[in-house]
Amino acid sequence: MEAVANSKVSAFVENWSLPAGNETLRAEALQALKGMDFPTTRVEDWKYTRITRITNKTFHQSAMTLDVKPYIIPNLEAHVLVFVNGYFQKNLSTILEGDVITIADVNDLDNSYYTNVLEDVDENVFSLMNKAFATAGVYLTIPKNQKAAYPIHLLHVSTGERTVANVRHFIQAETGSKAEVFATFHSEGANDALVNVVFEGHIQENAKLTINKLQSEEQSTFHIANEIFVQDPSSNFEINTITIGGLLVRNGLNILVEGENCYTELNGVYLGKGKQLLDNHTFVDHLFGNCTSSETYKGVMDDQSIGVFNGKVVVRQDAQKIQAYQSNGNVLLSEQATVNSKPELEIYADDVRCSHGSTTGQLDEQAVFYLRARGLSEKKAKELLVSAFIGEVLEKVDNATYRAYVDELFWQKFGWQF
Amino acid sequence: MLTIKNLHASIDGQAILKGLNLEVKPGEVHAIMGPNGAGKSTLASVLAGKEEYEITGGEVDFDGKDLLELETEERAKEGLFLAFQYPVEIPGVSNINFLRTALNEIREYRGEEPIAAKDFMAMVREKSKLVELDAKLASRSVNEGFSGGEKKRNEIFQMAMLEPKLAILDETDSGLDIDALRIVAGGVNKLRNQNNAIIVITHYQRLLDYIIPDFVHVLADGKIVKTGPKELALELEEKGYDWINDNAQTV
Numbered sequence: 001m002e003a004v005a006n007s008k009v010s011a012f013v014e015n016w017s018l019p020a021g022n023e024t025l026r027a028e029a030l031q032a033l034k035g036m037d038f039p040t041t042r043v044e045d046w047k048y049t050r051i052t053r054i055t056n057k058t059f060h061q062s063a064m065t066l067d068v069k070p071y072i073i074p075n076l077e078a079h080v081l082v083f084v085n086g087y088f089q090k091n092l093s094t095i096l097e098g099d100v101i102t103i104a105d106v107n108d109l110d111n112s113y114y115t116n117v118l119e120d121v122d123e124n125v126f127s128l129m130n131k132a133f134a135t136a137g138v139y140l141t142i143p144k145n146q147k148a149a150y151p152i153h154l155l156h157v158s159t160g161e162r163t164v165a166n167v168r169h170f171i172q173a174e175t176g177s178k179a180e181v182f183a184t185f186h187s188e189g190a191n192d193a194l195v196n197v198v199f200e201g202h203i204q205e206n207a208k209l210t211i212n213k214l215q216s217e218e219q220s221t222f223h224i225a226n227e228i229f230v231q232d233p234s235s236n237f238e239i240n241t242i243t244i245g246g247l248l249v250r251n252g253l254n255i256l257v258e259g260e261n262c263y264t265e266l267n268g269v270y271l272g273k274g275k276q277l278l279d280n281h282t283f284v285d286h287l288f289g290n291c292t293s294s295e296t297y298k299g300v301m302d303d304q305s306i307g308v309f310n311g312k313v314v315v316r317q318d319a320q321k322i323q324a325y326q327s328n329g330n331v332l333l334s335e336q337a338t339v340n341s342k343p344e345l346e347i348y349a350d351d352v353r354c355s356h357g358s359t360t361g362q363l364d365e366q367a368v369f370y371l372r373a374r375g376l377s378e379k380k381a382k383e384l385l386v387s388a389f390i391g392e393v394l395e396k397v398d399n400a401t402y403r404a405y406v407d408e409l410f411w412q413k414f415g416w417q418f
Numbered sequence: 419m420l421t422i423k424n425l426h427a428s429i430d431g432q433a434i435l436k437g438l439n440l441e442v443k444p445g446e447v448h449a450i451m452g453p454n455g456a457g458k459s460t461l462a463s464v465l466a467g468k469e470e471y472e473i474t475g476g477e478v479d480f481d482g483k484d485l486l487e488l489e490t491e492e493r494a495k496e497g498l499f500l501a502f503q504y505p506v507e508i509p510g511v512s513n514i515n516f517l518r519t520a521l522n523e524i525r526e527y528r529g530e531e532p533i534a535a536k537d538f539m540a541m542v543r544e545k546s547k548l549v550e551l552d553a554k555l556a557s558r559s560v561n562e563g564f565s566g567g568e569k570k571r572n573e574i575f576q577m578a579m580l581e582p583k584l585a586i587l588d589e590t591d592s593g594l595d596i597d598a599l600r601i602v603a604g605g606v607n608k609l610r611n612q613n614n615a616i617i618v619i620t621h622y623q624r625l626l627d628y629i630i631p632d633f634v635h636v637l638a639d640g641k642i643v644k645t646g647p648k649e650l651a652l653e654l655e656e657k658g659y660d661w662i663n664d665n666a667q668t669v
Contacts, residue, residue: 364506364508366506367506367508367511369468369490369506370502370505370506370508370560371508371511371516371520372467372489372490372491372494373466373467373490373491373493373494373499373500373502374494374516374517374520374576374580375491375494375495375520375521375523375524375527375580376491376516376519376520376523377491377523378489378491380519380523384511384516384519385508385510385511387510387511388508388509388510388511388559389510391510392510
């Protein structure tokens with residue numbers, strides 16, 4: 001890789017080959033990577049998330065295939081697009097007939113449109129590496145004033161030793177359209193695998209886009225996600241992120257609200273065990289007035305796991321009459337578990353209604369005793385309390401079929417029932 | 419059913435119960451009265467298995483089992499029920515779901531099948547009527563946003579659902595207006611039978627106008643200092659607890 005000279009970053013990508021398609025964008029990304037380094041914990045945005053566990057290793061691109069049936073969401077009638085190690089698996093994918101949507105290759109995305117939509121958004125070393133080396137991804141369009149007939153399920157699986165999956169998706173929700181997208185991430189027999197995903201989109205006027213994201217990889221994978229969405233006036237965007245897997249997970253959610261009368265909802269549940277580090281960074285930038293954003297993230301951390309929440313909301317000077325709500329709650333189930341929670345509100349307008357709150361504590365011992373005094377075992381009592389705690393966020397998942405799938409996963413993985 | 423012999427318990431190194439004796443037989447209602455700080459609530463907590471208390475001496479036999487060796491939940495499964503003085507609010511946990519879980523855990527312990535959903539709901543309807551608990555409250559989060567009276571009624575509703583052998587009512591009358599007191603007491607009376615027993619812990623005599631005890635015990639300084647028939651409660655109400663302290667005689 002001669003384009004990126006003499007840095008840890010260049011060593012990191014040294015044995016990756018540049019995939020074909022959209023050479024212009026790849027060249028730009030490589031150019032931007034020049035001289036860049038990986039963030040250390042001295043950088044505020046990465047203070048609690050040490051990524052040397054990732055950057056002191058090298059990963060390789062590897063097109064592989066496997067049986068993805070275990071990862072299909074039961075009873076969900078959806079378009080299913082399968083990516084294994086970041087490579088599109090046409091044979092394993094299902095595109096249902098008779099839908100209005102267009103599913104294209106992300107390389108087909110028009111560069112001038114793309115640059116125009118996302119010009120105000122900051123890139124970072126991972127998003128740039130992704131853009132240079134993305135091996136696959138969809139460019140999904142929901143046409144004007146139409147509703148997608150079926151949800152779109154982007155199914156990702158990682159497998160193999162030291163593999164990297166650079167996958168990049170773009171969703172264009174045209175004016176007045178409506179769609180629901182599921183993005184699930186799993187791994188099978190993966191060891192020290194890296195998932196580096198970029199998920200971008202443009203929600204145009206009066207459009208509604210809902211994304212349900214599930215990260216359920218083995219505790220031997222690293223997952224870095226950069227999610228950048230731009231909202232036009234009167235649009236509606238909702239993303240629910242459920243993180244139960246991965247050894248080190250970083251979700252960087254960046255929402256640019258570029259119009260009045262928008263609604264933005266971000267919800268998250270993260271459950272850590274073992275030595276997992278689960279990091280949710282969110283940024284909502286209100287540039288115009290009369291918008292509402294609402295954010296609820298809840299974490300339950302066990303063993304020596306570490307949770308990070310950093311939720312930033314900026315209300316620009318001209319963005320009057322903004323309502324921005326943010327809350328982060330955490331429960332620590334063990335003495336060794338840690339949570340670093342940092343809600344940030346930056347308000348430059350003077351007529352706004354904003355609130356933020358953060359709580360971290362243990363389960364209420366009085367409540368545990370009360371339940372035990374009625375015959376519930378200590379384990380059962382704690383499960384019930386944990387379920388109640390995160391149930392509030394899970395309630396925000398509207399799709400009953402997907403919700404049933406998530407409930408089943410929780411039951412299998414943790415023995416928690418809702 | 420319950421035999422307490424020479425029970426000593428302390429919290430944070432401070433002795434609270436100092437040699438308490440009590441014998442409760444099936445079909446009996448025992449009232450335990452006493453001044454604040456006498457150890458009434460400690461007795462309830464120790465019997466329910468609250469871990470903050472250290473047992474420093476004595477023994478408790480519950481239907482042939484060494485009660486003090488059992489975990490809190492095992493005591494419940496054996497048929498011991500504590501109606502809390504301060505019922506805990508548990509947001510997000512529905513009263514109904516939690517009760518069904520509790521009931522099924524108890525049934526499993528007894529080697530019985532889980533209760534069918536239909537039978538369970540019929541039982542909820544029947545038992546909530548006992549204490550005039552609004553069916554809506556039964557399905558809300560445990561005690562969340564309940565008034566003081568509703569919380570106490572919910573305790574007795576749970577008692578009705580779980581059908582314990584021995585129920586300990588810890589200051590169930592505190593914070594109840596006279597109407598609520600009658601409702602709660604009426605519920606308890608309907609649950610009385612020849613096979614179960616009730617220990618009523620109270621500071622005041624007024625509850626005992628409605629739940630008529632077979633025995634009244636006076637607890638003072640960690641011991642039962644006087645035992646008598648129901649009239650003893652009235653006497654205490656008139657003369658105050660100082661009268662006991664002045665005439666303390668161990669039973």
